[in-house]
Each structure stands twice: as structure tokens, then as C-alpha cells.
Amino acid sequence: MATHPKETDPAIRVKALESLLTEKGLIDPKALDALVDTFEHKVGPRNGAKVVAKAWVDPAYRQRLLSDGTAAIKELGYSGLQGEDMVVLENTDEVHNVVVCTLCSCYPWPTLGLPPVWYKSAPYRARVVADPRGVLAEFGVSVPETTEVRVWDTTAELRYLVLPKRPEGTDGLSESQLADLVTRDSMIGVGVVAAP
Amino acid sequence: MLLTPEIVPGLVAAGASARIAAHVAPRFRAGDRVRIRNLNPATHTRLPRYLRGKIGIVEVDYGVFVFPDTHAHGLGEKPQHCYSVRFTGRELWGPAAPERDTLRADLFDDYMDPA
Numbered sequence: 258m259a260t261h262p263k264e265t266d267p268a269i270r271v272k273a274l275e276s277l278l279t280e281k282g283l284i285d286p287k288a289l290d291a292l293v294d295t296f297e298h299k300v301g302p303r304n305g306a307k308v309v310a311k312a313w314v315d316p317a318y319r320q321r322l323l324s325d326g327t328a329a330i331k332e333l334g335y336s337g338l339q340g341e342d343m344v345v346l347e348n349t350d351e352v353h354n355v356v357v358c359t360l361c362s363c364y365p366w367p368t369l370g371l372p373p374v375w376y377k378s379a380p381y382r383a384r385v386v387a388d389p390r391g392v393l394a395e396f397g398v399s400v401p402e403t404t405e406v407r408v409w410d411t412t413a414e415l416r417y418l419v420l421p422k423r424p425e426g427t428d429g430l431s432e433s434q435l436a437d438l439v440t441r442d443s444m445i446g447v448g449v450v451a452a453p
Numbered sequence: 454m455l456l457t458p459e460i461v462p463g464l465v466a467a468g469a470s471a472r473i474a475a476h477v478a479p480r481f482r483a484g485d486r487v488r489i490r491n492l493n494p495a496t497h498t499r500l501p502r503y504l505r506g507k508i509g510i511v512e513v514d515y516g517v518f519v520f521p522d523t524h525a526h527g528l529g530e531k532p533q534h535c536y537s538v539r540f541t542g543r544e545l546w547g548p549a550a551p552e553r554d555t556l557r558a559d560l561f562d563d564y565m566d567p568a
Contacts (some may be wrong), residue, residue: 270516276503283454283455283456284455284456284541285455285456285457285458287456287458288456288458288460288461290457290458291458291461291462292461292465295461295462295465295542300465332471334465337465337466337467337468338463338464338465338466338467338468338469338470339468340468341469341470341471342469342470342471342515359503360499360501360534385567386503386545386556387503387545388544389554390554396520402551402553403553404553405553405554405555406551406553406554407554407555407556407557408553408554408555408556408557409499409556409557409558410556410557410558411557411559412499412500412501412558412560413471413499413515413518413521413535413560413561414470414471414472414535414559415515415535415537415559415561
């Protein structure tokens, strides 16, 4: 069979799948538009940032978040598809958590939205498990030798959100000012939250 | 069932947990030492290749879930426990790996043997 380089283009494969599912009467293409619109425009990492900021200012919430992530995140109204079973990982002086899905691109949609392209890329997935400190350094994160780097490979149905360390010198900030500091990367574990 | 735009908001809000209310005895408990089976199926699996044959410690029993390896192929839910399993960097990558660093993976009963 002749090979056509364009056949490997994911956009073409997606189009073919969509046509097939539509012809078989399994989907209305407008439903896919609604799904894409939801996760591109309505859901994103600002949700996760609000969870993090609340955990920083409310010790009882932080406790609930660490013991039952799904329920505590739902308190703020974030739940559902790809966030059904959430586990929150707290970064401390002792442990720096970083999340990957080596098998594909599993990611906590209700709190972070859709994964960035690099998260789905083969190099990130392969390298962050074998050389996490090297990959973190490329993201500008230097973890002291005395801190354990703990990589979480999202291989099954649990979804992980990192609770980054609150930056020093932010005592006077409100919860919403703190939320503005929290980056998507810090909630994956490839970033740290900087003071303003 | 036809996926229509009307279904989308409910689907997004409710999700579809793979957690299942089946009573299945766990094969392992937190603290157990396990060896990951050397399985190489050509079909769907959630067992990453780099863990095959490695020794880990069960940290958390997350409960009972549908087993993706069979469910993906219409071969039944085969409900079983899924665990967070801890591996040292050195077990996975050899003596050059930093001593403190570790990895956690979520692994099903069918992937592991006592070690």
C-alpha cells in the first residue's frame, strides 16, 4: 500500500473518526463543538488556582482537600468529566510532586482544563519519569537535593492536582490576589508560585 | 445512544467514574512489597512498560474500579482494586538516580504479584 505522509496528520485522523461516528449515528457533531467550547472557554486552570488559594488561606479547607480531593474541589463547584476521582498532592520542603501520564494525556479537566501540548508530547512523558530533575530544570525549577522529587504517573482513573507552596511574603494578600499568582504549571508540578 | 449537544452539559458536570460498587477482596494491602508482572499485551493496558518486573511498595488502596484491559475490548468489567504503588528512582533507573527520588503509579491487582 502506498503511504501518504498526510495520512499521519492527527487532524485528518480526527476528521475521519468524527465522520465515521456521525455516519454510524453515535454523535451529533454539534455535541463535539459544545464539548470543545466548554473546555476551551469555560473550564481552565483559573478553577484550580481558586482551589489552591483557598487551601492557602483556610487550614480546614486545606485539610479536607488533602483527605478527599474530589469532595473538597466540588465545594467550589468544580467536578465531573476527568475529575471524578481527584487526589491533591501537597508540595512541601520535604517533597516536590510532579504529574505525568506516560500512557497518553490523562489530566484533571475540571480544575486545569485541557492539557498543554507539551504535557501530551512523547519527550515530556518519557523524560520526566527517568530524569525528573533534568526536566524540572528545563522548566526553570531547581529542587534541592534534600527534597524528594516524587513523580506521579497517572496510569489509571485517579487524577492529580499539585498544591504548590505558598510564596513567602504574601501574608497581606487576599484569597483572590493569591489565586492570581497561581500558574497552571505550578499545579502540574513543573512550576513554582512566585511572590508578586 | 446518540451524543447530542443537549447531553453535553450534564455529561461534563456528572462525569463517568470508573469506580464501581463491587465487593472484590483486595489482593494487597498498604505496605505490601510487590513485583510487577512482565505482561506485554498487544491490546489495551494501563501498565507502563518501564515498570514491568520492578519491585514496589503498595501505598494506598484506592478501591475497586473497572479493569481497563478487558473493558476496552468489550471483555467485561473485571472489577478489581487499584493501588498507588511506590517505586524508588534507583529501582527503576539504576544507581545513578538520586537517592531520595521516587515515583508513584496507579496499578491494578492483575498487574502484580507479592514479592
